[in-house]
Amino acid sequence: MIMQCFQWSILMLVLSSFLFVSLIINCFTTGRAKRPNIIIFYADDLGYGDLEPYGHPTSSTPNLGRLAAGGIVLTQFYSSSPVCSPSRAALLTGRYQMRSGVYPRVFNVEMSGGLPLNETLISKMLKPEGYRSAAVGKWHLGLGNNSVYLPHNHGFDEFLGLPASPSQCRCSVCFYPNVTCHRAPCSPEYSPCALFNGTTIIEQPADLLTLDDKYAMQSRRFIRTNVETGTPFFLYYASHHTHHPQYAGKETSGTSIRGRFGDSLAALDWEVGQIYEELKENGILEDTFFFFSSDNGPSLSLENFGGNAGLMKCGKATTYEGGIRVPAIVHWPGQITPGRSMELSSTLDVLPTIASITNAKLPNVTLDGYDMSPFLFQGMPSLRESFFYYPSKVDTEHKSYAVRYKQYKAVFYTEGSALSNNKNKDVDCRGTSLRTYHDPPMLFDLEQDPSEQYNISINHSPERDIILKLTKMRADFDAKMVFAPSEMNKPRDKNLMPCCNRGCSPYPSCCHCISSAPRANNDPLALYKKPMEKII
Ligand SMILES: *[C@@H]1O[C@H](CO)[C@@H](O)[C@H](O)[C@H]1NC(C)=O
Ligand SMILES: *[C@@H]1O[C@H](CO)[C@@H](O)[C@H](O)[C@H]1NC(C)=O
Ligand SMILES: *[C@@H]1O[C@H](CO)[C@@H](O)[C@H](O)[C@H]1NC(C)=O
Ligand SMILES: *[C@@H]1O[C@H](CO)[C@@H](O)[C@H](O)[C@H]1NC(C)=O
Ligand SMILES: *[C@@H]1O[C@H](CO)[C@@H](O)[C@H](O)[C@H]1NC(C)=O
Ligand SMILES: *[C@@H]1O[C@H](CO)[C@@H](O)[C@H](O)[C@H]1NC(C)=O
Numbered sequence: 001m002i003m004q005c006f007q008w009s010i011l012m013l014v015l016s017s018f019l020f021v022s023l024i025i026n027c028f029t030t031g032r033a034k035r036p037n038i039i040i041f042y043a044d045d046l047g048y049g050d051l052e053p054y055g056h057p058t059s060s061t062p063n064l065g066r067l068a069a070g071g072i073v074l075t076q077f078y079s080s081s082p083v084c085s086p087s088r089a090a091l092l093t094g095r096y097q098m099r100s101g102v103y104p105r106v107f108n109v110e111m112s113g114g115l116p117l118n119e120t121l122i123s124k125m126l127k128p129e130g131y132r133s134a135a136v137g138k139w140h141l142g143l144g145n146n147s148v149y150l151p152h153n154h155g156f157d158e159f160l161g162l163p164a165s166p167s168q169c170r171c172s173v174c175f176y177p178n179v180t181c182h183r184a185p186c187s188p189e190y191s192p193c194a195l196f197n198g199t200t201i202i203e204q205p206a207d208l209l210t211l212d213d214k215y216a217m218q219s220r221r222f223i224r225t226n227v228e229t230g231t232p233f234f235l236y237y238a239s240h241h242t243h244h245p246q247y248a249g250k251e252t253s254g255t256s257i258r259g260r261f262g263d264s265l266a267a268l269d270w271e272v273g274q275i276y277e278e279l280k281e282n283g284i285l286e287d288t289f290f291f292f293s294s295d296n297g298p299s300l301s302l303e304n305f306g307g308n309a310g311l312m313k314c315g316k317a318t319t320y321e322g323g324i325r326v327p328a329i330v331h332w333p334g335q336i337t338p339g340r341s342m343e344l345s346s347t348l349d350v351l352p353t354i355a356s357i358t359n360a361k362l363p364n365v366t367l368d369g370y371d372m373s374p375f376l377f378q379g380m381p382s383l384r385e386s387f388f389y390y391p392s393k394v395d396t397e398h399k400s401y402a403v404r405y406k407q408y409k410a411v412f413y414t415e416g417s418a419l420s421n422n423k424n425k426d427v428d429c430r431g432t433s434l435r436t437y438h439d440p441p442m443l444f445d446l447e448q449d450p451s452e453q454y455n456i457s458i459n460h461s462p463e464r465d466i467i468l469k470l471t472k473m474r475a476d477f478d479a480k481m482v483f484a485p486s487e488m489n490k491p492r493d494k495n496l497m498p499c500c501n502r503g504c505s506p507y508p509s510c511c512h513c514i515s516s517a518p519r520a521n522n523d524p525l526a527l528y529k530k531p532m533e534k535i536i
Contacts, residue, residue, distance in 0.1 A: 035129060035232035036332075037223075037288040038122070038354055039275060042091065042236070043268055044084065044138060044165070044243035046327065047298030049310020050265065054327050056308065058258045059265055063273035064329070067292060070338055071331030072376060076446075078346040078404075079296050080368075082316055082323035082417075083392040084165065085140050087295040087347060088238070092121040092141075092154075094351030094369040096390065101484035104393040107142050108168050109190060109497045113487030114142020114149025120363035122351050123234055124155030129360050132231050134158035134222045136215045137238040138165060142487065145496055147199045156236070160197050160218045162206060163498060167244050169193040169205070170509065174245050175263065176209050176253035181245035182260055182305050191508035194498035201500040204513050208247040211240070212267055216274035223275070227282045232358075237275065241268035244302050261305050289357055290331040291350060297323045300421040300429065313452045314429035317417035319389040319401040321452055322429075336376055343375040343382035344404070366482070388477050391415060398435070399478040403470050407447035410457075410470035413437055443467055 048054060052061045053068035080090035085106040086097030093115075097103050100119050107114065115121075123133035135151040135158070142149030143163040151159040162169075169190045174181035192205030195214075219237055226233040240247075246264035248255075256262025272292070279285045298307025300315040300322075309315045309322030316323060328345075330336060348369035355362045356371045374380035389402040391413070401413040416424075416433030424430050443457040443466065456463055499511035 035131070035358055037226075037232055037279075037284060038126070038131075038234040038358070039279075039288060039290045040091070040122075040234075040236050040350065041272060041275065041290070041292045042088070042137075042238040043292070043294040043327075044238070044240055045296060045299050045307055045316060046242050046265075046268070046294035047307035047309040047315060048312045048322065048325050048327060049308040050242070050298065051327050053329070054310060056258075056310075058256075059262060060256055060258075061265060061269040063269045063276055064292070067272060067276065067290065067331050068329050070333055071290070071329045072336050072338065073340045074328040074330065074345060075340060075342050076344050077293065077326060077328035078344075078387050079294070079324045079326050080346060080348050081390060081392065082296045082318055084138075084243075084295050085142075086390075086392070086394075088140055089115050089119075090368075091293075091295075091347040091350055092123075092236070093119050094348055094363075094367045095119075095365065096348070096368050096388075096481065098390065098394060098481060098483045099366065099368075101487040102141070103390075103483075103486055104395065104488060107140055107164060107488065109143050109164050110492045110494050111142065111488065111490060112144055112493060112496060113490035114144045115154065116484070116487070117149070117153050119154075120365065121154045122354055123151070123236070125351065125355060125360050125363060126232075126234050126358060127155055129358055130232060131234050131358075132157050132222075132226055133234040133236070134219070135161065135236045135238070136219050136222075137161045138240050138243075139163050139238070140165065143496065143498065147196070150196065150199055152199055158198070158218070158222060160195070160215060161238070162193055162195060162240070165243055166193050166206075166208060166240055166247070171205065171208060171245055174208055174247035175260065176248065176250045179253075181247070183244065183302060186245055188509075191497040191499050191511040194500065194511070196498075201498060201513070204498070204500040204511055208245075209249040209253075211247075212249055212251075212271055215239075216271055219275055220278040223278045223284075224282060227284060235275070237271070239268050239271050241265065241271070242307055244299060244305060246305055259304060261302075261307065286332075286334045288332065289335075289354070291328070292331070293328040293347065294326040297326065299419050300424060301419050303421065311451050314416065314424070314426065315420040317392045317419040318415065318429060319391050319411075320414075320429070321446070321450060323417075323420070324389065330372075330376055337379075341375060343372075344384045344387065344406075345370075345372050345375070345382055346384065346387055349384060386473060388474065392417070396483050399481065400474055402441075403474040403477070404446065405466075405470050405473060407445050408466055408470060409444045409446050409452070410467060410474070411438060411442040411444070411452075412474065414442075440467060441471065443470075 089102035171186040195203040195206035248263035252266040312322035314320035370383040418431035420429040500513035504510035
């Protein structure tokens with residue numbers, strides 16, 4: 001009798017431990033799709049202080065608010081560069097922009113260079129795992145001759161968008177129904193904005209007032225089609241908002257009390273809402289890792305028509321916090337605990353994180369990122385303890401301008417920029433504040449002083465030891481940084497500009513074709529016209 005009970009107990013013990021082990025395994029595996037969908041939604045020149053969840057008093061961003069409420073809001077997240085092209089290259093490759101030659105400054109459509117085709121982007125990394133990838137919106141990683149640098153040669157199955165920013169082409173109407181662009185920041189020396197579908201120009205000039213509709217429609221189709229065929233997908237949606245020229249179509253023009261910048265921001269929020277609704281309608285929010293961020297800080301030179309860095313110093317094109325500390329939201333219901341995270345992280349970390357959650361093989365190259373999983377999913381500290389600040393005009397002589405280690409930032413070089421406004425009341429931000437070397441470096445405690453106001457660089461312990469440590473970290477990192485030849489310095493040719501009508505004259509204004517894309521008055525979103533859910 002006793003023996004029997006004992007045997008039973010053993011059996012129960014074996015069974016229950018088996019059950020226990022499988023439950024444990026379950027904890028780690030079920031509820032997480034084996035191949036989660038990936039969405040990167042990238043805003044343009046959106047500052048740290050621009051969004052409602054980051055404290056802006058008059059922005060209206062209900063969809064981003066909903067994303068933030070259900071996700072993790074990152075407060076110490078850095079872009080790898082204070083300007084567009086380099087930060088995009090780093091996001092998609094997990095490598096500092098110098099390694100791929102995407103420096104100094106940004107691409108324009110008469111350059112023959114581009115993000116080299118032997119770089120492995122997230123799209124290429126995910127291909128062997130069976131993912132389909134689409135790029136929508138602003139590319140800005142080069143066009144080159146015969147569109148060689150567009151997304152189709154970088155592992156993307158679809159592309160709908162402009163090769164560069166609308167500020168790098170002619171434009172006239174920016175707000176519905178017929179308001180010209182403010183501060184006329186469009187460039188008449190270039191051809192009209194060319195909307196590409198794949199490698200074909202389908203509209204030139206691109207109609208800014210219906211552009212977001214087309215992007216949203218294409219993205220929603222892409223998502224829906226993949227759901228129908230059971231294919232995991234990667235959507236890289238790089239919005240033009242809130243870069244100048246500010247624009248807004250029918251849905252959002254004139255809707256914000258924050259003026260025209262607010263309208264452009266409302267358009268950004270509308271785009272986020274479109275994607276979110278499609279995920280929701282298809283019941284795949286919990287199978288989708290949704291990452292939102294911005295490429296760099298706000299263009300303060302546009303004053304009321306530019307963004308806001310909140311309590312960060314200066315803005316775009318500087319290595320002050322306002323230039324590269326950006327808003328970032330990670331949304332993945334069921335996998336993350338909604339809230340706020342002060343862990344240190346960067347756009348450089350996005351590729352390794354995606355590799356980790358999809359089990360994709362990391363590219364066999366020097367990467368600069370860390371997997372964010374420990375702090376996003378496991379409540380552990382971030383693997384990243386340091387960050388190196390490289391300027392827009394980076395060169396092999398000056399290299400990094402500053403280094404952050406834990407809460408400390410040691411600043412070796414400072415430099416203002418016209419993009420941070422030559423009339424800025426903080427003189428340091430102005431373009432007239434030329435590159436200055438600091439010896440000893442300035443030292444800031446960013447946890448106590450995120451606005452970089454108080455230089456605590458004192459020549460005794462413990463600050464002196466911190467300075468010595470950071471100085472060595474910077475020297476070691478810079479010594480190992482390999483600069484690929486600059487893609488920006490390759491030859492330029494006006495004939496490389498996108499033109500639907502090549503050979504026409506007078507060039508380039510003659511690059512003007514009738515659209516084959518859905519028109520505004522056809523209501524391209526009719527398919528999806530459902531009242532948006534009210535968000536509280
Ligand atoms: C790409 O090719 C260039 C030129 O051959 C080479 O210098 C570079 O290291 C290559 N990059 C990668 C990531 O393989
Ligand atoms: C682009 O490539 C074509 C074909 O290879 C060549 O004929 C043309 O001259 C090139 N254009 C420019 C501007 O380099
Ligand atoms: C837009 O407004 C301008 C100036 O008011 C006018 O000349 C132009 O004809 C208008 N265009 C349309 C399509 O209404
Ligand atoms: C990774 O690249 C290095 C050098 O480029 C090469 O020697 C090595 O075999 C590669 N490893 C794999 C797994 O491909
Ligand atoms: C920062 O503080 C140190 C120590 O007081 C000083 O030597 C240095 O000049 C300061 N740097 C600047 C730019 O004010
Ligand atoms: C782009 O091309 C695809 C494939 O041909 C097509 O399904 C889609 O409707 C096109 N998008 C636009 C906006 O024309």
